[in-house]
Amino acid sequence: MATAAVIEPEFNAEGRARQxxxxxxxxxxxxxxxxxxxxxxxxxxxxxxxxxxxxPARADAEMQALFLTLPLVAGMSSxxxxxxxxxxxxxxxxxxxxxxxxxxxxxxxxxxxxxRGARLVKDCGRKARxxxxxxxxxxxxxxxxxxxxxxEGFEGLDKAxxxxxxxxxxxxxxxxxxxADPNGDPIDAxxxxxxxxxxxxxxxxxxxxxxxxxxxxxGSNWKFAQDTFFESYHFTTxxxxxxxxxxxxxxxxxxxxxPHQRVMVPQHFWRAFVDQPEDRxxxxxxxxxxxxxxxxxxxxxxxxxxxxxGKGSSSRQVFGMWRTFPGETPDxxxxxMATYRxxxxxxxxQIAEYETLTDYVINVIETEDYALCTDSQRNxxxxxxxxxxxxGRNESAVQAIHRNIAERVAAEA
Numbered sequence: 001m002a003t004a005a006v007i008e009p010e011f012n013a014e015g016r017a018r019q020x021x022x023x024x025x026x027x028x029x030x031x032x033x034x035x036x037x038x039x040x041x042x043x044x045x046x047x048x049x050x051x052x053x054x055x056p057a058r059a060d061a062e063m064q065a066l067f068l069t070l071p072l073v074a075g076m077s078s079x080x081x082x083x084x085x086x087x088x089x090x091x092x093x094x095x096x097x098x099x100x101x102x103x104x105x106x107x108x109x110x111x112x113x114x115x116r117g118a119r120l121v122k123d124c125g126r127k128a129r130x131x132x133x134x135x136x137x138x139x140x141x142x143x144x145x146x147x148x149x150x151x152e153g154f155e156g157l158d159k160a161x162x163x164x165x166x167x168x169x170x171x172x173x174x175x176x177x178x179x180a181d182p183n184g185d186p187i188d189a190x191x192x193x194x195x196x197x198x199x200x201x202x203x204x205x206x207x208x209x210x211x212x213x214x215x216x217x218x219g220s221n222w223k224f225a226q227d228t229f230f231e232s233y234h235f236t237t238x239x240x241x242x243x244x245x246x247x248x249x250x251x252x253x254x255x256x257x258x259p260h261q262r263v264m265v266p267q268h269f270w271r272a273f274v275d276q277p278e279d280r281x282x283x284x285x286x287x288x289x290x291x292x293x294x295x296x297x298x299x300x301x302x303x304x305x306x307x308x309x310g311k312g313s314s315s316r317q318v319f320g321m322w323r324t325f326p327g328e329t330p331d332x333x334x335x336x337m338a339t340y341r342x343x344x345x346x347x348x349x350q351i352a353e354y355e356t357l358t359d360y361v362i363n364v365i366e367t368e369d370y371a372l373c374t375d376s377q378r379n380x381x382x383x384x385x386x387x388x389x390x391x392g393r394n395e396s397a398v399q400a401i402h403r404n405i406a407e408r409v410a411a412e413a
């Protein structure tokens with residue numbers, strides 16, 4: 001059973017209506033900011049100790065409190081749409097294998113044979129079963145041990161108790177969450193997402209399919225890299241010929257959904273709305289940058305919105321999933337970048353357009369945002385004890401993200 005395309009028509013219509021309402025609300029707020037020359041503001045500036053980007057003890061605390069404890073996005077349902085499809089999640093310590101069972105259910109296990117701990121799967125692909133490369137112990141797609149060569153050598157062991165070790169997993173409207181702890185609590189994805197859940201549901205991510213995937217190395221702390229996505233204050237100076245060529249800098253709306261965030265910026269053609277009554281505004285396709293705490297950015301864009309006039313429909317949406325993980329040291333990280341298109345955008349021309357947009361976005365992030373992050377990290381590594389950094393009132397989403405990280409780390413200390 002392929003799950004990626006299962007969308008109820010009524011829900012799809014409901015989701016599109018909600019997207020339309022949500023986008024009009026953000027549009028209304030952003031047009032008001034353009035008219036007034038303002039942006040969403042926090043109450044006060046925030047002070048950060050520079051050591052949070054370079055201190056090994058802080059990095060260890062974040063790994064424990066965030067990456068080894070919380071539900072993390074491992075990928076999209078459309079990454080493993082068919083029975084036997086596999087996905088690997090090795091990014092936070094324990095190697096994890098995700099399998100789509102014959103019943104259509106996604107399950108997660110430690111990627112280790114119960115015999116001698118050998119790694120079972122190195123490369124993703126469609127499999128009828130999983131066989132250990134060491135001694136050929138074999139497991140079915142539900143993790144059950146079904147093949148044990150030399151069975152007489154293991155007399156007294158109960159084969160039924162030697163299945164793969166499960167890891168908590170949940171699939172929610174096109175997203176796959178795992179908790180990187182076999183002893184961790186089950187995942188209630190809707191409860192974890194809280195008020196962000198409705199924003200995920202409305203996107204119909206179940207009906208998407210991958211366009212491109214790439215891993216981009218970053219020579220900075222993972223938080224420093226991630227912060228660049230959640231403020232537009234830098235657009236004019238860092239992106240004068242790319243993002244700033246079509247989007248306003250230092251104008252943004254910001255919404256908090258528990259620890260999760262959403263931001264949106266206006267494009268230049270929005271300036272015309274300032275002088276028009278609202279009933280004459282174009283209804284724009286839903287867009288925005290979402291943070292699924294702690295480290296998954298879900299970008300919702302639109303191909304036509306990259307063109308003059310920004311006209312388009314929600315069926316031309318593009319979904320970018322950018323998951324940033326800590327590297328081996330506090331001054332290194334990497335981002336797993338993946339782009340997805342709606343299943344109905346399937347002609348050769350449409351696919352080519354999605355590929356072109358993907359390449360453009362990744363190039364901007366890598367050569368502009370991440371290049372600056374790498375250069376800046378050296379300053380953070382050599383900052384004197386007690387050195388402070390400042391996050392402005394106009395960078396409210398960055399403030400919220402750091403506040404939530406600090407609270408989680410303190411709670412686990």
